[in-house]
Amino acid sequence: MTMIPKAIGLLALTVLPSHAAPRGEGGSDLLAIRVGKAETISQGTLEHVVILVEGGKIVTIGEDLLIERGIPILERPDWTAMPGLVSCHTRIGLEKSTSRSFEPNTNPKREVYPRQKVWKELLELGVTTLGLVPEGNSGVPGQAIAIRPYGDTIDEMLLEEDVYLKMNLQSSSSSKAIIRDAFGKVDTYNKKVAKEREKWEKAREKSKKKSSRSRSKKSKDDDEKEGDDKEKEKAKSTEEVPKEFVPPAPDAKVQPFIDLREGRLTAMLSIRKAGDYLHLLDVMEEEEDVKWFLRVPLRTDIDLYEVADRLGEREVLAVLNTRITLQAHSRRERNIPAELARTGVHLALTPESDRMSSYEEWMNDVGHLVSRGLEREKALAAVTQEPARALGLDEQLGTLDAGKDANIVFWDGDPLEPASRVQAVMLEGRFVTGEVD
Amino acid sequence: MDRSRTRHFFGISWVVLFTLGLVAPGFSRGAARLLDDEDEKKEEEKQDEKEGEEDDAYFAVVGGDVITGTGAVLRGATVLSKNGVIEAIGSNVFLPEGTETLDAGGMSVYPGLVALNASSRISGGLLAAEAPIVAGRDILDHLNESIGRALGGESHVDTPDNRRGDEIGDWEDLQGEQEAGAKGSKHNDSFDPFSPYMTMALAAGITTADQSGAAVKLKRGEIGDVVMNERNLVSFSWSTENPSGIRSLREKFRTTQDYLDKYRAWEERGNKDEKEPPKKGVDRSALRVLQNRSLARFRANDREDLLGIARFAQEFGFRPVIDGCREGWTVADELGRAGAYAIIIARDRRPKDESLVRPGGSKIENAAILHRHGVQIAVKAFTTSIESMGITGRDILHLPVEAAFAVRGGLSNEAALAAITTVPARILGVSQRVGTLVEGKDCDLIVTDGDILHYQTFVQYAVVSGKLVYDKEKELYFAHIRPRPEGIEDELEVEAVEDDGEEEPPEGDGEDDGEGDDEGDGEGDGEGDGEGDDEDGDHQDDDS
Incomplete structure (x- = not known):
């Protein structure tokens, strides 16, 4: 209730620039949406919710807010709103391409074709953000890009380039060596830089000395020849020793790993089984500064539960596909996402595969996990907030909060119930599907 | 390693001699021992390096009949491991504070088996x-x-x-x-x-x-x-x-x-x-x-x-x-x-x-x-x-x-x-570390409910480098076949699962032995003798 005056105040004052709206029209595009329920993710489930949208952003959200006269209102008391779905590791919409084994400096931007039916279909399912990855299940295939499935050109679709570097790590000498070598090359580069710097410092000192010496000479003796020499020297020294030290440019394939170490880039480490995780720690323990999260494609007989506690201890962010698995050599079901979530792992779920049918079943599958023990809140966060975090976009989207992108999916019931359907989808303040008059 | 110090520390302890070549008669014995000795030296150096890195972890298998593999069978003995290496074997071994114990009363303790040509x-x-x-x-x-x-x-x-x-x-x-x-x-x-x-x-x-x-x-x-x-x-x-x-x-x-x-x-x-x-x-x-x-x-x-x-x-x-x-x-x-x-x-x-x-x-x-x-x-x-x-x-x-x-x-x-x-x-060139249960070797052992060569025998526990790595009752493969007698199981539940710091003397050893025999596999249980095997061998040999 305390929010009401605040909200009104906001309404009175806000004239937000509408920079990010795909609509891009001038003037105010304020819209109030009143729905029965909202899964905000950040503040749990709210009822009788008013969401105020302007300029592609959520201006405010709260229960039973008063709406100022004159603002258009969309009344949908049967609807449930939730943030747009985020799939943070996928190749949907991309052609099958040759698998890359070590291309850390590339991303799949050029593989994206706008104006495909698939983007529209994804929007209709409520998927508003996608993390597209390069093809490759071994080595370091490249970096991922974040897109919205909307727009006529790739630049319109693109949200962010180089959101994370995909690295595959398996328990084998060669696989571990690839990553160790990559960081080893950064060390070699750093050494080279240090050497160059030393050289530069020496050269600079030398030139300083020389110039000062010649200057003193000049004051003593006005020999023309010497003056000439000095001038020459001066010219030479300014030519050879720049005032600012310019480090040599690193190899394009080394740069991403420098970025990793300096925190400009995040790594996504893809492993295939529990044992790989220990080998991953073995490799990454030397790289303390590198931020990374985990991806594990769940196979039927995967044994990831073996390291559930260890993953939980570190509060790892783990990207999993939505699946119930079996314990190896048995028919015992294991709900690995639920088990991990219980230990404190941050869960991000992706559809079972990159096919459209998997996207159609996605929320059904998530609901299935919930019916088998996965905590509801964590399940919803696992398709919105957490994948947004994986893409480094959690400041911008992933929850229904004031200031975030107005990416909202409207359901006619509980999103996790199989009978529920998407009624409308809003992407950055604009309805892209659904009948809204 | 400084063996004299440990001996003085543990009071009466069985000193099992390094008699590896025992099973191989004649000429081969000398040669085998030569080989083993050479390897042992290298090993000693390695272990010296290891020492002092972390806190000592003690693990003891208590009360089993220990078949050392050197010819000695120690009834109701204790095998104490320190940081994965056997520190002492005997019937009166002092267990330091914080020793994790596994009760093997009524069961047999063997060196872990070494499988040649195993699937990768x-x-x-x-x-x-x-x-x-x-x-x-x-x-x-x-x-x-x-x-x-x-x-x-x-x-x-x-x-x-x-x-x-x-x-x-x-x-x-x-x-x-x-x-x-x-x-x-x-x-x-x-x-x-x-x-x-x-x-x-x-x-x-x-x-x-x-x-x-x-x-x-x-x-x-x-x-x-x-x-x-x-x-x-x-x-x-x-x-x-x-x-x-x-x-x-x-x-x-x-x-x-x-x-x-x-x-x-x-x-x-x-x-x-x-x-x-x-x-x-x-x-x-x-x-x-x-x-x-x-x-x-x-x-x-x-x-x-x-x-x-x-x-x-x-x-x-x-x-x-x-x-x-x-x-x-x-x-x-x-x-x-x-x-x-x-x-x-x-x-x-x-x-x-x-x-x-x-x-x-x-x-x-x-x-x-x-x-x-x-x-x-x-x-x-x-x-x-x-x-x-x-x-x-x-x-x-x-x-x-x-x-x-x-x-x-x-x-x-x-x-x-x-x-x-x-x-x-x-x-495989690892006899200086595994193959027998001897002080100074790795604590790799198995606890069985009978003679290891008997077809009916199950491995109840396996220990590798002083850590419990297999418990029949807790893995899905054989837990349901001839489950471990209840009395023993209950006690082991308490003992086997992380009891850091506390030292409980194994209670009612004698009783459990009895129980184990009754509910277990009948004759030949824990005796480690050949009689039973030969009989039982008959059955299986018929078809081959």
Whole structure:
């Protein structure tokens, strides 16, 4: 209730620039949406919710807010709103391409074709953000890009380039060596830089000395020849020793790993089984500064539960596909996402595969996990907030909060119930599907 | 290691002497001990480095009948491990504060088994390629032979080992390669500590598995330092059907031997100006064998091949490891004289080639006869695979049963146990660490509910490097078959699961013993004697 005056105040004052709206029209595009329920993710489930949208952003959200006269209102008391779905590791919409084994400096931007039916279909399912990855299940295939499935050109679709570097790590000498070598090359580069710097410092000192010496000479003796020499020297020294030290440019394939170490880039480490995780720690323990999260494609007989506690201890962010698995050599079901979530792992779920049918079943599958023990809140966060975090976009989207992108999916019931359907989808303040008059 | 200090610390403790060669009579004993001693020195250095790195972790297996593998059986004894190494064995061992204990009352404690030719999935996990190269060839071998049999003729798989020239480049290179050792091993990097196949291997009592020649410790839940030795075996092929192969092998050994002689003479002279003898034609593998750094392995079954190998080995003074050795019983004295190791499949069945007058074919007494002549016997399973989940009864999960078949053929119980513990450990070059339960060796042991060679016996617990890695009741494979008697189970639940810091004296030892016997497997439980086995062996032998 305390929010009401605040909200009104906001309404009175806000004239937000509408920079990010795909609509891009001038003037105010304020819209109030009143729905029965909202899964905000950040503040749990709210009822009788008013969401105020302007300029592609959520201006405010709260229960039973008063709406100022004159603002258009969309009344949908049967609807449930939730943030747009985020799939943070996928190749949907991309052609099958040759698998890359070590291309850390590339991303799949050029593989994206706008104006495909698939983007529209994804929007209709409520998927508003996608993390597209390069093809490759071994080595370091490249970096991922974040897109919205909307727009006529790739630049319109693109949200962010180089959101994370995909690295595959398996328990084998060669696989571990690839990553160790990559960081080893950064060390070699750093050494080279240090050497160059030393050289530069020496050269600079030398030139300083020389110039000062010649200057003193000049004051003593006005020999023309010497003056000439000095001038020459001066010219030479300014030519050879720049005032600012310019480090040599690193190899394009080394740069991403420098970025990793300096925190400009995040790594996504893809492993295939529990044992790989220990080998991953073995490799990454030397790289303390590198931020990374985990991806594990769940196979039927995967044994990831073996390291559930260890993953939980570190509060790892783990990207999993939505699946119930079996314990190896048995028919015992294991709900690995639920088990991990219980230990404190941050869960991000992706559809079972990159096919459209998997996207159609996605929320059904998530609901299935919930019916088998996965905590509801964590399940919803696992398709919105957490994948947004994986893409480094959690400041911008992933929850229904004031200031975030107005990416909202409207359901006619509980999103996790199989009978529920998407009624409308809003992407950055604009309805892209659904009948809204 | 400072043994005197520990002894004084633990009061009365059993001092088990380092009598490894016990099972191997005569000549082989001395040689074996020499080898082991040498390895032990290296090991001691390693362990000294390890000390003081972290807090000491104590683990004790209390109250079981400890079959040490050295000939001694200690009733109701305690095995205490400190940081994975056996600190003390005896009936009055002082347990330091914080010792984790496992009650083995009424059960038997054996050294962990060592499986030769094991599927790479044991350490590589579900996604590993099924068979290691060597084992793959092994299966091929068997297939080929059965095909050959069907066609009424002989057939051989020609192993390409001899043809692969492996000349050494540099002496320093050679030393360096030795130093590089097991740490950077590919087996360390591909080790899957959660492999379900490993669990099954542990359920079969196996704590060390041969993974393409590397001795890998089956540690669960952790990685690193699992490879103990991976360069102890060098394969050569020898077949009378390929005389040129034999010729080239002989040539290789001769050249290498000449070089070694010259090198030693040169070294002795110590003349700095004199050049080192040339290494041309020196074969790296042969050099390792002749320097006693590796064992030479031959895959051979036929009498003529075996004879040839025995004589070749005597000529160059090394001990051959003969994999197969089916007709070994016909030339046992020659093999014994050559100080050979034989890796046999006790249930190997193959009729003699009727076109030959000489004795031949398989014989159930093969192991016993060879052993009597001084050949060290190791037993391996028919298939390296673990995929069949034990259905065939001839895979690696039935290693002890396989050894029991050798007992049926006349081999002693002790020798049969050695055939799946100490001898394979020696073949893999890790006898200084595993194979017997002796102070100073790794605490790799299994706790069974009866004689390990009895078909009814289950492994109840497996311990690797002083850590409990298998508990029958907690794994899904065999928990439902003859569950552990309740009284024991309850107590173990308390004891086995992390009881840091608290020291509970095992209560009601005597009672549990009684219970164990009643509800357990009837006679022969925990006695470790042969009577029962031979009887029971009958059943199984009928069908083979």
